[in-house]
Amino acid sequence: MAVDRPSDGFETRALHAGQDPERVTGAVIPPIFQTSTFAQPAVGEHLGYEYARTGNPTRTALETCLAALEGADHGIAFASGMAACDTLLRRLRPGDHIGLGDDAYGGTYRLISAIFSVHDVGHSAVDLTDAKALDTNWNPATQIVWLETPTNPLLTIVDIAAVAEVVHKHGAKLVVDNTFASPYLQQPLALGADAVVHSTTKYIGGHSDVVGGFVATNDAEWAADLRYLQNAIGAVPGPQDCFLTLRGVKTLGVRMDRHCSNARAVVDMLVDHPAVSKVLYPGLPNHPGHDIAASQMADFGGMVSFRVKGGVGVAMKIAAECRLFTLAESLGGVESLIEHPGVMTHASAAGSALEVPDDLIRVSVGIETAADLVDDLRQALDRLG
Numbered sequence: 001m002a003v004d005r006p007s008d009g010f011e012t013r014a015l016h017a018g019q020d021p022e023r024v025t026g027a028v029i030p031p032i033f034q035t036s037t038f039a040q041p042a043v044g045e046h047l048g049y050e051y052a053r054t055g056n057p058t059r060t061a062l063e064t065c066l067a068a069l070e071g072a073d074h075g076i077a078f079a080s081g082m083a084a085c086d087t088l089l090r091r092l093r094p095g096d097h098i099g100l101g102d103d104a105y106g107g108t109y110r111l112i113s114a115i116f117s118v119h120d121v122g123h124s125a126v127d128l129t130d131a132k133a134l135d136t137n138w139n140p141a142t143q144i145v146w147l148e149t150p151t152n153p154l155l156t157i158v159d160i161a162a163v164a165e166v167v168h169k170h171g172a173k174l175v176v177d178n179t180f181a182s183p184y185l186q187q188p189l190a191l192g193a194d195a196v197v198h199s200t201t202k203y204i205g206g207h208s209d210v211v212g213g214f215v216a217t218n219d220a221e222w223a224a225d226l227r228y229l230q231n232a233i234g235a236v237p238g239p240q241d242c243f244l245t246l247r248g249v250k251t252l253g254v255r256m257d258r259h260c261s262n263a264r265a266v267v268d269m270l271v272d273h274p275a276v277s278k279v280l281y282p283g284l285p286n287h288p289g290h291d292i293a294a295s296q297m298a299d300f301g302g303m304v305s306f307r308v309k310g311g312v313g314v315a316m317k318i319a320a321e322c323r324l325f326t327l328a329e330s331l332g333g334v335e336s337l338i339e340h341p342g343v344m345t346h347a348s349a350a351g352s353a354l355e356v357p358d359d360l361i362r363v364s365v366g367i368e369t370a371a372d373l374v375d376d377l378r379q380a381l382d383r384l385g
């Protein structure tokens with residue numbers, strides 16, 4: 001008996017979609033099918049699985065669940081977020097062009113500018129907050145527009161529906177990297193995106209203990225292509241990683257609620273602190289994307305960036321001298337992290353249109369006690385700011 005229904009609420013889908021009790025033993029949790037191959041009853045016949053690069057039941061459970069959370073017909077899991085991005089971009093041919101949001105994840109920029117460029121796929125950095133300009137300046141070679149919202153690390157908000165309309169008018173495809181919002185806060189397919197990509201390493205896994213990627217789409221043809229490429233290229237997640245990601249996703253809703261409320265507490269302190277020159281958080285009413293965020297997201301997320309008055313030296317010291325905010329790349333885990341994007345995650349964007357200010361600090365607000373997080377950041381700002 002299938003326990004999940006498309007009409008179920010988000011948390012119900014997170015717990016049940018793709019996760020019927022296992023048929024042979026009744027195991028309530030989808031087992032880790034740690035096997036590379038599957039016995040076949042007869043030559044040319046199989047029970048749904050042949051070889052584990054092509055498919056594995058633990059991966060199927062994860063793919064079914066995540067597709068349900070994005071409201072998608074098709075979901076395909078990968079070994080990492082970058083593997084998912086790479087596989088998505090393989091639909092491009094020499095001479096094609098990518099319109100890349102001008103505040104994209106550094107690794108995505110590197111993949112496009114250093115790897116795809118070798119195969120004669122062009123790209124330009126585009127300000128996607130201006131859908132009209134995108135339309136007016138449309139490059140006829142553009143086949144894919146790649147959008148992040150909120151962006152990383154500047155937390156700019158892009159109107160997904162407005163960009164989708166322009167992209168479709170010109171016959172191209174819109175990909176939304178939904179890693180920062182997670183499907184709990186934002187579902188881009190419903191807003192017109194053709195494909196959604198995730199680094200499940202972040203909020204979906206949620207515990208900083210597994211790397212993974214995911215693509216969701218309602219485009220049956222593209223999905224078939226991606227499924228073919230998933231097998232042909234082989235950047236697939238192992239069953240243990242799928243299990244961990246699926247375990248993480250069960251609590252995505254309750255974790256995101258706490259990430260968001262803790263982020264609000266941190267922001268309230270930062271906006272009043274004299275060492276801080278600017279707080280970048282879409283939940284602030286004076287954030288330029290606040291109204292769009294309020295309409296396309298369920299809440300404003302757990303990522304906060306801020307600039308400090310003392311410049312790069314002070315920013316680097318503050319990032320290194322907190323007690324609870326661990327100095328580390330990545331985001332979206334239950335524990336709070338802090339980083340200096342200019343030197344760390346976005347070093348590869350130095351000198352490009354995607355370069356970030358050097359007095360910028362980014363925090364991934366975890367689910368520790370809010371008052372402890374606020375105190376930790378405040379003491380660092382008091383002492384070093």
Ligand SMILES: *Cc1c(COP(=O)(O)O)cnc(C)c1O
Nearest residue numbers: 080081082105177179199201212
């Ligand atoms: C981390 C991240 C990626 C890359 O994912 P990996 O799992 O690290 O390969 C892509 N996009 C965004 C927005 C990310 O934060």
